Amino acid sequence: MKTNKKKLVVIGNGMAGARTVEEILARGGADQFQITMFGEEPTGNYNRILLSNVLNGSYSEEDIFLNPLVWYEENNIRLLSGKRASGLLRRAKLAYGEDGVPEPYDKLIIATGSRAFVPPIEGVTMIDGSLKPGVFVFRTLEDCRNIAAWAKGKKTAAVIGGGLLGLEAARGLQNFGLDVHVVHNSGHLMQQQLDAGAGAILRSSMEALGLHVHLKKSTTTVIGPEHVLGLRFADGGTLECDMVIISAGIKANWEIAAGCGLQVERGIIVDDQMRCPDDPDIYAVGECAQHRGHMYGLVAPLWEQAKVLADHITGKNPSAEYTGSKVATKLKVMGVDVASMGLVEPQTPEDEVVQFSEPKRGTYKKLIIRDGRLVGGILLGDISKAAYLIQAFDRNTPLPEERLHLLFDIGDPPKQVTFAEMAANTQICNCNGVSKGAIAACVNAGKRSPKAVMDATRAGMGCGSCKAMVTELVEWACGGETEEDPSVHYYVPGVPLTKPELIRAIQQHNLKSVSAVFDVLAGGKEDAASKPGLASLLKTLWKGEYEDEKDARFINERVHANIQKDGTFSVVPQIPGGITSPEQLRRIAFVAEKYHVPLVKLTGGQRIDLLGIRKDDLPKVWHDLDMPSGYAYGKSYRTCKSCVGSDFCRFGLGDSIDLALKIENEFQGFDSPHKLKLATAGCPRNCSEAMVKDVGAVAVEGGKWEIYIGGAAGSSVRKGDVLCTVDSHEDVLKYMGRFIQYYRENAKYLERTHGFVGRLGIDRVRAVVVEDSEGIAERLDREIAESKAAYKDPWKDAWLPQNDRQFASLLPILQ
Amino acid sequence: MTQNLTEIKLGPASDIPPGEGRVYQIEGERIAVFRTRAQEVYAVQAECPHKRGPLADGLVGGETVICPLHGWKFDLKTGQALFGDCGLKTYPVSVDEAQNVVLRRES
Numbered sequence: 001m002k003t004n005k006k007k008l009v010v011i012g013n014g015m016a017g018a019r020t021v022e023e024i025l026a027r028g029g030a031d032q033f034q035i036t037m038f039g040e041e042p043t044g045n046y047n048r049i050l051l052s053n054v055l056n057g058s059y060s061e062e063d064i065f066l067n068p069l070v071w072y073e074e075n076n077i078r079l080l081s082g083k084r085a086s087g088l089l090r091r092a093k094l095a096y097g098e099d100g101v102p103e104p105y106d107k108l109i110i111a112t113g114s115r116a117f118v119p120p121i122e123g124v125t126m127i128d129g130s131l132k133p134g135v136f137v138f139r140t141l142e143d144c145r146n147i148a149a150w151a152k153g154k155k156t157a158a159v160i161g162g163g164l165l166g167l168e169a170a171r172g173l174q175n176f177g178l179d180v181h182v183v184h185n186s187g188h189l190m191q192q193q194l195d196a197g198a199g200a201i202l203r204s205s206m207e208a209l210g211l212h213v214h215l216k217k218s219t220t221t222v223i224g225p226e227h228v229l230g231l232r233f234a235d236g237g238t239l240e241c242d243m244v245i246i247s248a249g250i251k252a253n254w255e256i257a258a259g260c261g262l263q264v265e266r267g268i269i270v271d272d273q274m275r276c277p278d279d280p281d282i283y284a285v286g287e288c289a290q291h292r293g294h295m296y297g298l299v300a301p302l303w304e305q306a307k308v309l310a311d312h313i314t315g316k317n318p319s320a321e322y323t324g325s326k327v328a329t330k331l332k333v334m335g336v337d338v339a340s341m342g343l344v345e346p347q348t349p350e351d352e353v354v355q356f357s358e359p360k361r362g363t364y365k366k367l368i369i370r371d372g373r374l375v376g377g378i379l380l381g382d383i384s385k386a387a388y389l390i391q392a393f394d395r396n397t398p399l400p401e402e403r404l405h406l407l408f409d410i411g412d413p414p415k416q417v418t419f420a421e422m423a424a425n426t427q428i429c430n431c432n433g434v435s436k437g438a439i440a441a442c443v444n445a446g447k448r449s450p451k452a453v454m455d456a457t458r459a460g461m462g463c464g465s466c467k468a469m470v471t472e473l474v475e476w477a478c479g480g481e482t483e484e485d486p487s488v489h490y491y492v493p494g495v496p497l498t499k500p501e502l503i504r505a506i507q508q509h510n511l512k513s514v515s516a517v518f519d520v521l522a523g524g525k526e527d528a529a530s531k532p533g534l535a536s537l538l539k540t541l542w543k544g545e546y547e548d549e550k551d552a553r554f555i556n557e558r559v560h561a562n563i564q565k566d567g568t569f570s571v572v573p574q575i576p577g578g579i580t581s582p583e584q585l586r587r588i589a590f591v592a593e594k595y596h597v598p599l600v601k602l603t604g605g606q607r608i609d610l611l612g613i614r615k616d617d618l619p620k621v622w623h624d625l626d627m628p629s630g631y632a633y634g635k636s637y638r639t640c641k642s643c644v645g646s647d648f649c650r651f652g653l654g655d656s657i658d659l660a661l662k663i664e665n666e667f668q669g670f671d672s673p674h675k676l677k678l679a680t681a682g683c684p685r686n687c688s689e690a691m692v693k694d695v696g697a698v699a700v701e702g703g704k705w706e707i708y709i710g711g712a713a714g715s716s717v718r719k720g721d722v723l724c725t726v727d728s729h730e731d732v733l734k735y736m737g738r739f740i741q742y743y744r745e746n747a748k749y750l751e752r753t754h755g756f757v758g759r760l761g762i763d764r765v766r767a768v769v770v771e772d773s774e775g776i777a778e779r780l781d782r783e784i785a786e787s788k789a790a791y792k793d794p795w796k797d798a799w800l801p802q803n804d805r806q807f808a809s810l811l812p813i814l815q
Numbered sequence: 816m817t818q819n820l821t822e823i824k825l826g827p828a829s830d831i832p833p834g835e836g837r838v839y840q841i842e843g844e845r846i847a848v849f850r851t852r853a854q855e856v857y858a859v860q861a862e863c864p865h866k867r868g869p870l871a872d873g874l875v876g877g878e879t880v881i882c883p884l885h886g887w888k889f890d891l892k893t894g895q896a897l898f899g900d901c902g903l904k905t906y907p908v909s910v911d912e913a914q915n916v917v918l919r920r921e922s
Contacts, residue, residue, distance in 0.1 A: 432885070455898065456898050457898065458885075458886070458887075458898060461886055462885075494876070515834075515852055525877065526851075526852065526875075526876035526877045527876045527877070528873075528874040528875055528876030528877070528879050528880065528881050528888075529874070529876070529881060530876070531874055531876060532874070549833075549834065550832055550834075550835065551832060551833060551834025551835045551852070551874075551875060552834070554874060554883065555872040555873070555874075555883045556883075558835075558872075563869075563872065563883050563884070565866065565884065566867075567867075567868070567869040567872070805830060805832065805837075806832075808837065809838060809869075810837075810838050810839070810840055811825070811826055811830055811831075811837045811838065811839055812826065813823065813824075813825055813826060813839055813840075813841065814824045814825060814826045814827075814915060
């Protein structure tokens with residue numbers, strides 16, 4: 001078939017080769033390249049990391065296949081399976097198979113990986129160079145099968161090498177009922193990932209599982225003329241055994257590169273685009289490649305290399321650069337959890353070491369910190385902090401001063417299971433019933449950002465308290481590679497501006513209605529979900545000048561009542577401070593009977609709720625009540641509750657009732673990013689729960705008031721921070737007002753004060769609000785006064801006839 | 816198929832405030848009719864298939880309505896749910912020369 005496509009030849013069909021091809025295809029590479037792959041093994045590509053699970057029987061061979069043969073067909077890839085590439089002619093641009101058949105290429109990728117390193121031990125091979133019967137390496141599915149076949153009926157096995165792979169092989173052999181010895185020439189196990197302390201604990205754990213561990217033992221001879229009978233060591237000792245597995249490290253397969261004059265050291269030298277510096281048409285990737293002096297044997301760096309290579313070769317991003325990987329790993333060795341990153345020992349006297357060791361329980365933790373950042377870490381046994389630490393290591397983020405929290409979750413509820421261990425049906429979002437499995441499936445279906453997943457599954461869209469967990473879960477499901485949705489920085493998703501940018505644009509263009517904002521700032525494109533946020537902000541900015549458009553408001557704010565599950569509404573009249581009168585109560589009772597109100601209930605905000613009112617009856621109910629709206633439906637100031645205070649209470653230090661009445665009078669009806677619930681307490685006994693309110697005031701001895709902000713006692717629970725202590729009701733109002741206005745201007749829509757104060761930090765808020773660090777205090781005070789002046793009770797004139805369509809639940813039909 | 820549809824003159828389009836929806840009841844069938852700010856009209860079943868929320872009380876933007884109870888989103892034109900897979904029944908609807916909303920419905 002004649003084609004204009006360039007010929008891409010990939011030598012190696014292991015994890016690196018196949019992943020790189022996947023990345024190239026993902027960048028539209030199929031349109032540019034005719035792809036041919038040499039694969040020495042006769043199968044498709046499989047997950048070599050899981051080989052030990054095949055050996056120990058927990059996985060079948062099929063379970064670990066990554067790309068079955070049909071994948072190659074579907075993607076028009078010619079797979080030369082079972083065919084080893086034997087040589088390259090760079091000038092002619094030909095790659096040769098063992099059979100001498102040349103494959104022409106325009107671009108070539110070498111992904112030959114590595115092979116087991118067999119140390120020069122006497123008697124390890126037969127005269128023809130093949131391994132002595134009973135001696136095995138452990139790299140391929142075929143090795144796996146041969147080991148399993150030989151192990152049947154045998155009694156004792158030795159594994160040479162106490163690294164990760166050796167221990168996994170040992171575990172696999174134990175499952176065949178063999179007595180297994182690990183022979184390691186260094187002073188402790190897994191010295192690549194662990195220090196001596198952790199190695200010693202791991203050794204105890206391994207021995208408890210029935211493994212024999214021999215350290216500082218160097219094998220000199222494999223005994224047995226025909227097949228393995230035992231090992232002899234440098235110290236003169238011997239070990240009888242029926243089989244030997246050599247797991248003494250790996251060696252890059254660089255021969256094909258060296259054979260055609262490419263630069264090779266321990267691996268094939270590549271530049272930051274994964275190209276061989278001597279030949280711009282040849283790339284190398286994975287375990288066979290040596291980049292800036294480093295070689296990587298883990299998959300994460302390999303994935304990064306594959307992406308850069310694919311970006312570059314397809315021209316998708318010609319300036320893509322691979323600058324090296326920070327190696328961190330989390331794994332299970334014979335059932336023992338291990339996490340390791342970076343250095344295992346400090347390298348300079350200034351390196352700070354934080355360490356915890358509890359050998360009896362098999363727990364060991366060690367961190368190496370340089371300039372306040374994590375440069376190395378080992379976790380053994382308890383790896384609950386691994387995700388956090390690996391992230392801090394990988395991103396080089398500054399660590400908190402409090403080192404203890406780096407090692408332990410103290411005071412926080414324990415994270416019982418990691419996401420990997422969590423069952424798929426575990427419910428993550430308790431409001432909308434979204435499981436871990438549903439979120440993971442959504443990510444697999446292509447939603448790669450937390451917001452996209454939340455929109456699609458509705459996880460986190462109820463009370464919102466699980467949002468952080470959903471975000472973490474999405475990150476986990478994406479393998480840490482989430483896409484950032486830029487709209488998370490916007491004030492509302494439908495207008496691509498942050499809150500300060502949006503405010504500036506609104507003022508600059510003099511936009512006073514929601515439809516005007518869409519017209520001018522969003523290209524005329526309306527977004528339903530963005531409307532209430534815009535309406536709230538416009539009201540805050542323009543106050544009385546705001547042009548109200550009912551359709552921009554959520555139904556609650558459209559009809560000044562709270563919608564219920566059956567479409568009826570609840571009515572909560574204003575009862576500031578929880579103070580009412582017999583006359584008011586009589587009126588409420590009258591209305592409840594007249595309109596057959598199904599439920600009359602005292603609320604948590606010290607008010608009276610009339611529930612189950614038909615939309616059409618709302619104006620009549622308000623008219624008959626003749627009380628102002630209590631705003632129990634709005635993203636707005638709600639109410640201020642109070643305790644009895646100093647009038648009757650024998651503990652009362654301050655007049656909390658009078659203060660609550662003043663607060664209600666000051667802030668009633670204020671729109672805000674989310675609801676504002678306030679309280680005043682006459683003494684620190686805090687009966688009215690002022691310390692866990694959005695804004696609260698607590699009387700303390702000496703005629704003073706402490707002002708609390710950012711408290712919460714709903715889906716999140718947080719004790720508020722003390723903003724300042726003042727000595728008059730007037731000052732309470734002043735600082736509360738400044739904070740409320742600052743929150744109104746700066747919080748994201750639907751961000752409660754606890755999130756806002758938590759995000760900015762109390763110090764920053766105090767600096768602005770109390771110390772006036774930005775010089776805006778006077779303006780904040782003025783804005784509050786203007787908002788107060790613009791207050792209008794929405795229930796007041798609602799019964800007038802011009803509003804009747806607003807509350808009609810059913811329109812009459814003409815014909 | 817069209818011959819089975821009967822036209823029903825619902826009422827003046829101006830009865831429905833711009834950007835909002837209202838419910839009409841026709842022989843026991845409740846239908847929510849929306850008039851967008853772009854002067855398009857759409858008609859769908861009145862109740863959300865999730866938990867029977869009153870869709871006419873929802874927020875409308877472009878061709879999308881958001882149910883006021885739990886935030887389910889639907890395309891008003893096609894009735895398709897924007898998440899979940901349970902869509903809405905839609906009705907052909909238009910505004911006639913006299914500015915009345917006219918709905919076509921199987922008789």
